[in-house]
Amino acid sequence: MGHKQNIGATMKIYDYPAPNAQKVKIFAHEKDITIEYIQVDLLNHELRTPEMLSKNPMGTVPFLELEDGEIIRESRAIIEYLEGIKDSPNMLGKDPLEKARIHEIDRLAELGLMIELAHYVHNISPFFADKGPQSKEAAEMALNCYKKNLQILEDSITGEEFLIFDRPTVADCTLFSTFTFAESIGVTSQNSFKKIMSWHEKFGKRKSAES
Amino acid sequence: MGHKQNIGATMKIYDYPAPNAQKVKIFAHEKDITIEYIQVDLLNHELRTPEMLSKNPMGTVPFLELEDGEIIRESRAIIEYLEGIKDSPNMLGKDPLEKARIHEIDRLAELGLMIELAHYVHNISPFFADKGPQSKEAAEMALNCYKKNLQILEDSITGEEFLIFDRPTVADCTLFSTFTFAESIGVTSQNSFKKIMSWHEKFGKRKSAES
Numbered sequence: 152m153g154h155k156q157n158i159g160a161t162m163k164i165y166d167y168p169a170p171n172a173q174k175v176k177i178f179a180h181e182k183d184i185t186i187e188y189i190q191v192d193l194l195n196h197e198l199r200t201p202e203m204l205s206k207n208p209m210g211t212v213p214f215l216e217l218e219d220g221e222i223i224r225e226s227r228a229i230i231e232y233l234e235g236i237k238d239s240p241n242m243l244g245k246d247p248l249e250k251a252r253i254h255e256i257d258r259l260a261e262l263g264l265m266i267e268l269a270h271y272v273h274n275i276s277p278f279f280a281d282k283g284p285q286s287k288e289a290a291e292m293a294l295n296c297y298k299k300n301l302q303i304l305e306d307s308i309t310g311e312e313f314l315i316f317d318r319p320t321v322a323d324c325t326l327f328s329t330f331t332f333a334e335s336i337g338v339t340s341q342n343s344f345k346k347i348m349s350w351h352e353k354f355g356k357r358k359s360a361e362s
Numbered sequence: 363m364g365h366k367q368n369i370g371a372t373m374k375i376y377d378y379p380a381p382n383a384q385k386v387k388i389f390a391h392e393k394d395i396t397i398e399y400i401q402v403d404l405l406n407h408e409l410r411t412p413e414m415l416s417k418n419p420m421g422t423v424p425f426l427e428l429e430d431g432e433i434i435r436e437s438r439a440i441i442e443y444l445e446g447i448k449d450s451p452n453m454l455g456k457d458p459l460e461k462a463r464i465h466e467i468d469r470l471a472e473l474g475l476m477i478e479l480a481h482y483v484h485n486i487s488p489f490f491a492d493k494g495p496q497s498k499e500a501a502e503m504a505l506n507c508y509k510k511n512l513q514i515l516e517d518s519i520t521g522e523e524f525l526i527f528d529r530p531t532v533a534d535c536t537l538f539s540t541f542t543f544a545e546s547i548g549v550t551s552q553n554s555f556k557k558i559m560s561w562h563e564k565f566g567k568r569k570s571a572e573s
Contacts, residue, residue: 208514208517209514221459223459223462223463223466224466225465225466225469225470227465227469228461228462228463228465228466229462231455231458231461231462231465232458232459232461232462233458234458235455235457235459235461235462236458244442244446246446247442247444247445247446248432248434248443248446250439250442250446251434251439251440251442251443251446252434252439254436254438254439254442255434255435255439258436258438258439259436262477266473273503274500274503282503282506282507283502283503283504283506283507284498284500284502284503285499285503286497286498286499287495287497288494288495288496288497288499288500289485289497289499289500289503291495292485292493292495292496292500293494295493295494296493296494303420306419
């Protein structure tokens, strides 16, 4: 690993109820990796304190603090790290073709759905008004893309219980947290897709989905 | 691999001069993997022919066709596949912490820069007018985010010759293709960052950068 591990110490994730943080928590739960979660009062700018900015200058959650103090920011980087330190159950692919298939659907869930929802909310929510000029047109374009990509997702589900293969993968974590986010901002377009909803009901019964 | 390989056949990539396609080509070139590139006349809707849609229903490039006819769509999925079939030179990380560090900066380049540029151009170019309602405010917001993330990138470069470590990684491929894209649409904000420009000049002298 090239850095010191303290035996008995626990990794910490700085956490907030948001899609990328939930994605990481579901992933860690499915892998049965013990992590201490530290809730950050994001709305009251707790990420902007000098102590927090010294840990993560980007001012975002989630970020992972290793036992030796190393910080890993960025949800997908944290997931790569967790898969790297515990390879069972495999959630990123066992061979090149599995890796490719999992990435195809994970990217569709993230770039095609989660990010479109983020653009939608950035353009309508007063909370994001300081990010730049908001526009109703941009919000509408994002929702249009979200709906179009839902159809592509519906046609891409190949698993019986999970999105793909016969086991949970990162794509299930990404999609479940995306729909939690959609519900929280009042977007319901996903409810009219049969395979998507069947998957959502099944995955929602897993312990990890309570993360 | 679970699927048949035809000896002597060559993988094909369906290609067009766009950032995700260039990213994959630079990556394959750095790994010295032989691929046949098939140019697609995207502007004349060649991706919408029945033959093309039977290969890739998403109607996007790049996509990879394996020797046995399997299709891998989505640039990041293709990159995972290529890394999986040829592990040298390693470009996605040799251990969990390397994987995390490479993903951190690759995600910053893609989500923080390339996707913001895409949003910018989607909101100003007549070519994308049918995607949804365009807005100048959305274009301005995207450019604001692009500039803010350039500063974070400038502060994140830790390599001497490459973005990180002492070898090319996927992050170099992503960033180089992002700046090719930026130049093509007339965005020059990146030019005022010293470490970024020094990196760009060095990477631009590599053979792969001609991809």
